Amino acid sequence: xxxxxxxxxxxxxxxxxxxxxxxxxxxxxxxxxxxxxxxxxxxxxxxxxxxxxxxxxxxxxxxxxxxxxxxxxxxxxxxxxxxxxxxxxxxxxxxxxxxxxxxxxxxxxxxxxxxxxxxxxxxxxxxxxxxxxxxxxxxxxxxxxxxxxxxxxxxxxxxxxxxxxxxxxxxxxxxxxxxxxxxxxxxxxxxxxxxxxxxxxxxxxxxxxxxxxxxxxxxxxxxxxxxxxxxxxxxxxxxxxxxxxxxxxxxxxxxxxxxxxxxxxxxxxxxxxxxxxxxxxxxxxxxxxxxxxxxxxxxxxxxxxxxxxxxxxxxxxxxxxxxxxxxxxxxxxxxxxxxxxxxxxxxxxxxxxxxxxxxxxxxxxxxxxxxxxxxxxxxxxxxxxxxxxxxxxxxxxxxxxxxxxxxxxxxxxxxxxxxxxxxxxxxxxxxxxxxxxxxxxxxxxxxx
Amino acid sequence: xxxxxxxxxxxxxxxxxxxxxxxxxxxxxxxxxxxxxxxxxxxxxxxxxxxxxxxxxxxxxxxxxxxxxxxxxxxxxxxxxxxxxxxxxxxxxxxxxxxxxxxxxxxxxxxxxxxxxxxxxxxxxxxxxxxxxxxxxxxxxxxxxxxxxxxxxxxxxxxxxxxxxxxxxxxxxxxxxxxxxxxxxxxxxxxxxxxxxxxxxxxxxxxxxxxxxxxxxxxxxxxxxxxxxxxxxxxxxxxxxxxxxxxxxxxxxxxxxxxxxxxxxxxxxxxxxxxxxxxxxxxxxxxxxxxxxxxxxxxxxxxxxxxxxxxxxxxxxxxxx
Numbered sequence: 209x210x211x212x213x214x215x216x217x218x219x220x221x222x223x224x225x226x227x228x229x230x231x232x233x234x235x236x237x238x239x240x241x242x243x244x245x246x247x248x249x250x251x252x253x254x255x256x257x258x259x260x261x262x263x264x265x266x267x268x269x270x271x272x273x274x275x276x277x278x279x280x281x282x283x284x285x286x287x288x289x290x291x292x293x294x295x296x297x298x299x300x301x302x303x304x305x306x307x308x309x310x311x312x313x314x315x316x317x318x319x320x321x322x323x324x325x326x327x328x329x330x331x332x333x334x335x336x337x338x339x340x341x342x343x344x345x346x347x348x349x350x351x352x353x354x355x356x357x358x359x360x361x362x363x364x365x366x367x368x369x370x371x372x373x374x375x376x377x378x379x380x381x382x383x384x385x386x387x388x389x390x391x392x393x394x395x396x397x398x399x400x401x402x403x404x405x406x407x408x409x410x411x412x413x414x415x416x417x418x419x420x421x422x423x424x425x426x427x428x429x430x431x432x433x434x435x436x437x438x439x440x441x442x443x444x445x446x447x448x449x450x451x452x453x454x455x456x457x458x459x460x461x462x463x464x465x466x467x468x469x470x471x472x473x474x475x476x477x478x479x480x481x482x483x484x485x486x487x488x489x490x491x492x493x494x495x496x497x498x499x500x501x502x503x504x505x506x507x508x509x510x511x512x513x514x515x516x517x518x519x520x521x522x523x524x525x526x527x528x529x530x531x532x533x534x535x536x537x538x539x540x541x542x543x544x545x546x547x548x549x550x551x552x553x554x555x556x557x558x559x560x561x562x563x564x565x566x567x568x569x570x571x572x573x574x575x576x577x578x579x580x581x582x583x584x585x586x587x588x589x590x591x592x593x594x595x596x597x598x599x600x601x602x603x604x605x606x607x608x609x610x611x612x613x614x615x616x617x618x619x620x621x622x623x624x625x626x627x628x629x630x631x632x633x634x635x636x637x638x639x640x641x642x643x644x645x646x647x648x649x650x651x652x653x654x655x656x
Numbered sequence: 657x658x659x660x661x662x663x664x665x666x667x668x669x670x671x672x673x674x675x676x677x678x679x680x681x682x683x684x685x686x687x688x689x690x691x692x693x694x695x696x697x698x699x700x701x702x703x704x705x706x707x708x709x710x711x712x713x714x715x716x717x718x719x720x721x722x723x724x725x726x727x728x729x730x731x732x733x734x735x736x737x738x739x740x741x742x743x744x745x746x747x748x749x750x751x752x753x754x755x756x757x758x759x760x761x762x763x764x765x766x767x768x769x770x771x772x773x774x775x776x777x778x779x780x781x782x783x784x785x786x787x788x789x790x791x792x793x794x795x796x797x798x799x800x801x802x803x804x805x806x807x808x809x810x811x812x813x814x815x816x817x818x819x820x821x822x823x824x825x826x827x828x829x830x831x832x833x834x835x836x837x838x839x840x841x842x843x844x845x846x847x848x849x850x851x852x853x854x855x856x857x858x859x860x861x862x863x864x865x866x867x868x869x870x871x872x873x874x875x876x877x878x879x880x881x882x883x884x885x886x887x888x889x890x891x892x893x894x895x896x897x898x899x900x901x902x903x904x905x906x907x908x909x910x911x912x913x914x915x916x917x918x919x920x921x922x923x924x925x926x927x928x929x930x931x932x933x934x935x936x937x938x939x940x941x942x943x944x945x946x947x948x949x950x951x952x953x954x955x956x957x958x959x960x961x962x963x964x965x966x967x968x969x970x971x972x973x974x975x976x977x
Contacts, residue, residue: 224684224685225682225683225684225685225688226683226684226685226688226689293820293838293840294820295816295819295820296812296819296820296862296863297819298812298813298863298865300865300867304685305685305865305868307863319840320840322840322842323840323841323842326842326843327842327843327844433682434682436681437681438681447695447698447699447701447702448698448701448702448728450728450729450730450731451731452730452731452732453731454730454731456730457730457731460730460731464698464727464728465695465698466691466692466694466695466698466844471681493729495690495694495726495727495729496726496729496730503681505683505688505691505692506683506687506691507690507691507692507694507695507698507727509729520702543840555849557845557847559845560699560702613843614843614844617842617843617845618845619842619845619847621847621849625851626826626847626849626850626851627839628839628840628841628847631840631842
């Protein structure tokens with residue numbers, strides 16, 4: 209890995225996959241240093257950026273560049289001593305391109321981590337080896353589980369400050385892995401690291417022979433990306449109808465969209481939702497080129513055998529199709545300072561369809577630290593997680609969020625000013641922790 | 657695949673998960689980025705009345721237009737183009753712009769900084785650069801034409817103020833960006849609702865890096881203005897960069913002109929876009945050069961970002977691209 213330069217990535221170009229991941233942890237856990245270390249050691253920091261960091265570090269009397277400064281935010285944040293929200297960072301190795309959602313760790317944490325985790329396929333949860341699993345760690349794990357992030361890494365940081373002691377690491381790893389399993393997270397890897405010294409971040413540690421696993425970066429480079437679309441039913445939200453109305457393409461009528469899941473082939477029977485009509489795929493164009501097969505998450509244009517009334521907001525589905533409904537039960541993360549209360553009239557945006565909706569009931573609030581149910585009578589405040597019952601003005605074809613992160617998720621929007629209020633996930637959260645017993649061995653199929 | 661019951665401590669008996677496993681249908685990173693950008697372009701076509709693409713003739717806006725052409729094929733692109741013309745243009749870029757507009761039968765709006773200087777709404781800066789002056793004509797064009805969605809080619813990897821930018825970024829009636837008022841953006845659900853007078857800046861290339869853009873240009877065989885490739889030019893040194901000699905105000909008497917083999921890594925206002933020494937005359941050579949470069953694109957070529965540590969943040973707050 210030391211020989212990695214940006215030049216090495218160029219000829220692997222189009223063969224490289226893309227991993228989106230999120231980091232969770234507070235400043236005290238060394239998250240900024242870890243992110244800085246990943247960027248620096250993967251040679252993603254260029255000379256002018258490093259010079260700026262060295263200049264500031266020197267000015268503060270530090271003798272080595274403070275890598276945490278690489279993730280320094282906006283002036284508005286520095287002046288107020290706050291971090292506004294998720295920052296996205298980009299780096300590449302010869303094996304993979306990475307998009308990192310870097311979320312700050314303090315009061316507004318839940319909202320930010322929910323945002324970062326929503327698109328992540330892997331979450332790095334950071335703990336300080338001296339403190340072990342603390343309340344915040346459990347919260348990070350809960351958010352990763354809630355958002356169905358398929359892979360979780362526990363980075364046990366500051367191993368240098370506990371003498372690189374294996375028992376310290378093993379105890380923390382065991383405690384966290386057990387808790388994660390109780391939340392329904394099946395893929396957890398614990399890595400002992402020192403972000404400051406560079407142990408097991410990019411380079412294997414010379415101080416921890418007892419650890420035979422991959423370094424953090426090695427794991428990020430090799431964890432499977434995405435899921436196997438051939439194992440899922442196809443879901444295709446229609447974004448836009450393409451009708452050229454030119455002489456050459458006078459009969460062309462294509463439905464443009466991005467395959468949310470599954471595989472679509474010419475000849476496949478599809479159900480149009482919410483109408484329930486059925487037809488057959490007559491043709492598929494991938495950005496202007498005809499093809500026989502397309503798979504998630506490709507952006508494509510679908511032509512159908514029958515002339516049906518289909519427009520933006522409709523869903524084409526193969527396999528078992530969801531039953532359109534006006535009654536929705538969902539787990540929600542409230543994002544706005546304005547509380548969400550029973551009786552609120554909102555807009556609900558699901559895939560490419562936006563409809564009016566009524567918050568009928570706030571069933572309960574979930575204490576994200578203990579996972580206990582609390583009363584929902586007072587509504588949901590910013591950063592609250594809860595369970596709601598909604599009634600929509602028009603039927604929606606929703607999947608359970610457990611089955612499909614894309615067709616199972618939605619936003620609630622304030623109709624008055626367009627503010628994004630709430631993130632919703634159809635179905636129950638944390639079903640596994642309702643009992644006090646450890647759950648059965650998790651079913652991997654759901655996660656792979 | 658590891659499971660929760662595995663020991664987290666890897667040994668020979670407990671090996672790490674099968675590495676590098678890829679599903680047969682896994683998309684390459686360029687395919688994944690392309691699919692995401694096309695999704696964003698189509699969301700705007702589906703939800704807005706009067707979208708416009710900011711088109712400078714720079715490589716990012718060229719890639720954005722290329723994606724739009726693909727997203728709506730075989731139909732025409734349902735957006736017009738807007739060029740904010742500083743008057744300090746590279747003639748090659750203007751020729752390229754007009755060629756592309758004619759080739760794809762596009763509608764082009766041009767907002768001229770010079771018009772605003774002529775009628776007194778803007779004043780020339782002492783340093784002669786007009787890049788910061790673009791904000792006023794841009795906002796004027798948005799208001800006059802009632803554009804409700806404005807596509808920009810900005811990428812989050814460019815600069816730290818951009819790293820916190822949304823894909824759909826709401827601007828108030830003054831065109832201002834308030835980082836604290838940003839809407840959380842989850843999954844691929846983009847909230848484009850806005851009040852009359854407000855508009856939304858949309859950044860389809862948010863998740864692309866400079867190298868991705870160049871790799872995509874190579875893969876797709878996209879034609880670029882020739883100044884992106886190495887050529888001989890009369891230049892002079894200012895602020896550690898090679899600037900083109902021209903009517904815009906350079907060079908001063910103390911700045912000797914020399915002929916060098918250079919190319920442009922970014923294309924903007926002639927007065928503040930610097931060239932780099934280069935012999936890269938092909939796309940392959942350009943990619944190799946960028947991949948080996950030890951400087952960021954903006955650090956190497958943009959005088960306007962060197963003004964202060966928060967230069968981009970300040971300009972964005974005022975309504976800049």
